[in-house]
Amino acid sequence: MIVKRAVQLQPNQKRGLLMKTRTVVNTIAFLTLSTMLMAAQMQMPASTPGKSKPAEASSAPKTLTGTVSDSMCGAHHMEKGKSAADCTRDCVKKGTKYALVVGKKVYTLDGHEAELDKLAGERATVKGSLMGEMVMVESVAAAKKMAK
Ligand SMILES: [Cu+2]
Numbered sequence: 001m002i003v004k005r006a007v008q009l010q011p012n013q014k015r016g017l018l019m020k021t022r023t024v025v026n027t028i029a030f031l032t033l034s035t036m037l038m039a040a041q042m043q044m045p046a047s048t049p050g051k052s053k054p055a056e057a058s059s060a061p062k063t064l065t066g067t068v069s070d071s072m073c074g075a076h077h078m079e080k081g082k083s084a085a086d087c088t089r090d091c092v093k094k095g096t097k098y099a100l101v102v103g104k105k106v107y108t109l110d111g112h113e114a115e116l117d118k119l120a121g122e123r124a125t126v127k128g129s130l131m132g133e134m135v136m137v138e139s140v141a142a143a144k145k146m147a148k
Contacts, residue, residue: 065125065143066102074106085121111137
């Protein structure tokens with residue numbers, strides 16, 4: 001009888017200890033998560049300057065002329081069997097954004113996707129406000145062909 005009791009007691013004690021350990025782990029995980037969230041919130045205003053200063057962004061429209069591509073391929077399209085236009089359209093269908101390749105720079109284009117689609121792989125003049133490497137597109141036009 002005594003032996004039986006001792007055996008019955010042990011699992012209970014073990015479970016109690018396990019529960020305590022779990023609570024501590026959960027508390028640590030929660031604290032870590034909330035610290036991370038706080039850090040992310042503090043970083044957000046800096047990473048989205050356009051939202052905190054919309055006047056500044058819209059007051060400085062830029063005109064860029066380059067080749068319409070996608071932000072994944074940039075200046076070099078990965079699918080070799082396809083034309084630049086087809087590759088761009090395919091990449092955009094897969095969820096990539098349109099991009100404008102200007103020299104060595106690749107600007108991601110936001111907005112006016114239907115017009116950009118018509119000019120995929122061709123040279124275009126894009127007007128819009130610049131936010132880092134991103135252009136909020138205001139207008140798209142085919143670029144005048146350069147004499148070669
Ligand atoms: Cu592509």
